[in-house]
Amino acid sequence: MALDLTPWGLGEPDAVSAPEHGSNNWVRFVRFGVDTYVYRLQRNADPLRVAAEQRLLSELGRCGLSFDVPAALSTTDGATTAETPYGLATLSRQLPGAHPARSLAELEQAGRALGELDAALAELPHELAPVDWRRPLATIRPEITDLGALCRELQRELPGAVTAWFAERLPEIDAAAEELRRTLPAQIVHGDFALGNLLVADGQVTAVLDFEVAGLDLRxxxxxxxxxxxxxxxDPDQVAAFRAGYGVGTTLSAAEEDALPTLLLHRAIGTVIWRAGAWRAGHASRDDVLERLAAAYRLQGYMAGPDQLPS
Structure with missing residues (x-):
């Protein structure tokens, strides 16, 4: 990959570094004197979807959130993205803070930030959503259209109970999620909330990052x-801390609470399919896929009983 800052009228930076945590994109921090910027290269990105993401972030920036969200800097010709031989590039100012640890206090703050964010996103029109995720798992990655073929491929890579479980539960969870979409409230969501997409300073959340997969989905x-x-x-204590924070800004209905175990499994299985698509696209390794498959298999064991959250 090559770093080209000329679309923003910038020359050679004083320093370039990579983030500590992985990303779906190619990301570099570039420093000019005391100013640091985040250069993000979105491989195989849809220009219309990237533009929609920038519009969503612009609206969020006017919602009076207690933390920042990224704002793309305009190029010299007024655009928010630059075309490169490797994909669409964006540049934004580095926001203050560091990724939080998994302490109970910081998990509570993380949950509070997501609850506040979801409350703000709920007020935005659905037309602002860059994508609609209320669809079957076979459509979330263009590289993966035949889930049966994917299951057989994974069984060849990792024969045994793990892939047998995946093949059995995938259609069940896919159908269950489709049924939930008929009754539960939908809105624009972040879609990829994690501690690696959060910045904190002095015990407070300063920024929520990475809205690449934001779109319409169940709240x-x-x-x-x-x-x-x-x-x-x-971990039950960590779950309790996160949920306590989330509840400050957003309250789920009883039906949504009941749906959480299914949605957790749907998320875990979906990450396997997502990473398998990235593998086929050359952006992830075989081991990345198998790691997420193993994590999905373990998930049900973390629950207090079949398809239940820890109490």
Missing amino acids: AADLAAGLYQSTEEL
Whole structure:
């Protein structure tokens, strides 16, 4: 990959560094004197969807949130993205803070931020959503259209109970999620909330990052994603801390609460399919896919009983 800052009228930076945590995109921090910027290269991105993401972030920036969200800097010709041979590039100012640890206090703050964010997103018109995720799992990645073929491929890579479980539960969870979409409230959601997409300073959340997969989905699915990606194996104390924070800004209905175990499994299985698509696109490894498959298999074991959250 090459770093080209000329669309923003910038020359060679004083320093370039990579983030500590992985990303679906190619990300670099570039420093000019005391100013640091985030350069993000979105591989195989849809220009219309990236533009929609920037419009959504612009609206969120006017919602009076207690934390920041990224804002793309305009190029010299007024655009918010630049075309490169490797994909669409965006540049934004680095926001203050560091990624939080998994302490109970910071998990509570993380949940509080997601609850506040979801409350703000609920007020925005659905037309602002860059994508609609209320669809079957076979459509979430263009590289994966035959889930049966994917199951057989994974069984060849990792024969045994794990892939047998995946093949059995995938159609069940896909159908269950479709049924939930008929009755539960939908809104624009972040879609990928995790501690790695959060910045904190002095015990307070300063920014929520990475809205690349933001779109229309069930409101409760955003909490499910946050729990799955922010807690350590659904540790009961961590789950309680995160949910206590979330409830400050957003309250789920009883039906949404009941749906959380299904949505957690849907999220876990969906991450396997997402990573398998990235593998086929050359952006992830075989081991990445198998790691997420193993994590999905373990998820049900973390629950207090079949398809239940820890109490």
